[in-house]
Amino acid sequence: MAQAHDHSELFPEVMPPEPEKATLEGKNKFFGIWFFLGGETVLFASLFGVYLALKNSTAGGPSSQELFGLGLVFIMTMLLLTSSLTSVYAMYHMRNNDFKKMYLWLGITGLLGIGFLACEIYEFAHYITDYGFTFRSSAFGSAFYALVGFHGGHVLFGICWLTTLLIRNAKRGLNLYNAPKFNTFSIYWHFIDVVWVFIFSVVYLMGKVG
Amino acid sequence: MATTVAAKRSFWEFIWDYLTTVDHKKIAHLYLAGGGFFFILGGIEALIIRIQLIKPENDFISAGLYNEMITMHGTTMIFLAAMPIIVGLMNAIMPLQIGARDVAFPFLNALSFWLFFFGGLLLNLSFLFGGAPDAGWTSYASLSMDSPGHGIDYYIAGLQIAGAGTLMTGINFIATIVTMRAPGMTYMRMPLFTWATFVTSVLILFAFPPLTINLFLLMFDRMFGTAFFNVALGGNQVIYQHLFWIFGHPEVYILILPMFGVFSEIFATFSRKRLFGYTAMVFATMLIAFLGFMVWAHHMFTVGLGPVANAIFAVGTMAIAVPTGIKIFNWLLTMWGGQVTINSAMLWALGFIPTFTIGGMTGVMLGSNVADYQYHDSYFVVGHFHYVIVGGTVFGIFAALHYWWPKMFGRVLNETLGKLTFWPFFIGVHLTFFVQHLLGLMGMPRRYWVFLEDQSLDLGNLISTIGAFLMGVGAIIFVINIIVSAFGEKAAADPWDGRTLEWAVSSPAPYYNFAQLPLVRGLDPLWIEKMEGNGKIPAAEPLGDVHMPNGSIIPFLMSIGFFISGFGFIYQTDNVYWYLALYGGLAFSIALMIIRSVKDDYGYYIPKEELEKALEGEAK
């Protein structure tokens, strides 16, 4: 009869230099998330394409120049950019096997993400109540909310993911089983930031220019 | 009494085993069974279409039902029959060919299957609940926006769920090939079928997201009142066409490239020769995929993109003929001077070459944008794509099934019945679809419910219908072959004197695939060992405990959650109570996702002693 294997190879006394890629599962997760992001690139490109094709179809409603203000977008950009840096810090401490510091920086990353999301909700509410600009009011409205909302949905998903990870692993320390999980999240989070860079450039700044 | 209880119990154990399996070989069985089931459904729909068109002004089915038939035939055959069967073949063979013990993400692999299955089920349940989708397999926003009832909603929800599964499969296969090749298995030593799997998976990865977005846009417009395709509010329906074909054109290469891989294996094995021009074949595969991404607008020549855009896409389209031609000539030259054995698998491969070449030629004709204005939406187009999809993909599927059946199920298919499958099917294909080119040139439009008498369309349509029934006869003989062979002898490990790694393990392969990871010394590793070694693949590692993933019921349950939520999406426009199903299903699936990520799953180990015993048994 098969006796239980203790899986001790996942809990080494000295962590290898790249714990996130030390096991085959870790390597698979690393490549898997990157390939997924390759697909996400096309997903967001489709939404950007739809937005750019429809951005002047306002059907008599407010145009992008009337709607967008740069102040809030700048704050949102700074929040998300900083959260990208904090998640880099978290991975730096993971590679140094400093579990507590990694948790601290991941926690900050999550809080910044929540701040971003709060700004976005405020922004949408502002457009809806003050301008009557909704998902249904024009093709421009549909395309705007679809693109920015899809990104917001990704941020929300990332926050939920991070919360689950942090709660689950709070008492176990770093090992070769959970290191790839943190790294996978971090790569995903950076990608969300990359998408936002294009959203603030293409949607807001170019929308302001006209 | 006691025996029936025992038999019953083992039956439920068998079912439970397949519901929870994460083994790539069992998932392949599931894919083949699911795809085969939908293939039969799609085939019946095809026969109903042909019966309706057997004579002028026929009234076998109503016009509305006819629209549902053509829509469901196309959608079912492409998304629910051809693709799953292809994915099943890849699942069964690709890990064996690269010397891996499973795919990179076994859990996701199971989830992919169940998402496909429940997506397909959802789509087909529309027949029972008030009418199937009826806007054609492309479901252009102009038609689908105005289609009453819930048919199109089923199309959206079903394809969205099945499509998510396919995307995961794509990622899974790419990761498998990148990280899990056996020692010595460099990229340029991979068999052509594995290469095709790799390139196809890349196509899936980049082609499915536009479809996902397109279905979302259609869903928002139909169910939540947005304005993407609503012209009155500034919407643009050409966006739908672009996004659909940015997905749709790579999709046809997703269907054909794996079959190019299959034929490359079969020609090499049954000519007892190394594949001619291996490197050229690999690069031709990549080139086809690359060019295939850049030609989608040739489906839209008559939309009015302008002569410059049309000309660019016409030239791009014709360019694809070059790498495809390289492949055809390489297959011919593989046979040239080889010791050719003609059996059922080889017959399908041989039948493929002329059939597919005709389809390719009409493809170049259609690719000429000036001529396309004449062919567009006529039966010429129908004839063309059936020549490539049936002559390429379906022939390829039959060839692959005959070739790999022993490896997948442990039985060799009966040769006589195999040949009896081929001939009626082959003749049927040409009878059915060749005349359709002529019908198209005479002006018969596609998707029309009836045609009028004495417009020189009568005879052609009659011949086409007869051909369709001949194909049905071939398919039935294949089913008989499966049943007959199930009672036949057990297959040897290497019944065809094969060249690649999958023939080095027993038939069917043990659940851990390789007791020791194989050491690969070159292209066609098994053949090298037969010629230069002792006929056995050398091991790359000492015998030790083998790590295996645990099975799980979660993929099955998670897919049920999405399935229920799909109904919620479809019917929430009628009654707000359906939001319960929508959110309930989603919440159930998300809860399962959380359980999956929170519960540690280290897998288990097969102890060395068990492997030793198995190896001894094999040696005897």
Add this chain to the structure above:
Amino acid sequence: MTDTKVNNMSKESFRRQKSREEMQKQLISFGLMIVLTLVAFAVVAMDTFHKGFVIPFLFLMAIVQAGFQFYYFMHLKERGTGMAALLIYGGVWAAFLTLAGLIVISWW
């Protein structure tokens, strides 16, 4: 045995040194990203430049920033990430085609 231990420790301190240098580079790239963002916002806020300049300029700023994210923050310049980069570039190519299709040849 002690030799290997010492060896391991020196390896570890070397790795930490490398990793600290890496972190400095990442901080610099973060600074550059902030600068790029400020420049992009400033160009729009000033409202003095011609549209034909601003739009390509904004695109360029965004692409450079994305490059920093990918190569520094997401460690795409490390060894053994070739396939990941290849598939991202494939995605970018498909994205470019999609955008071209929807922007340039959508017919109104």
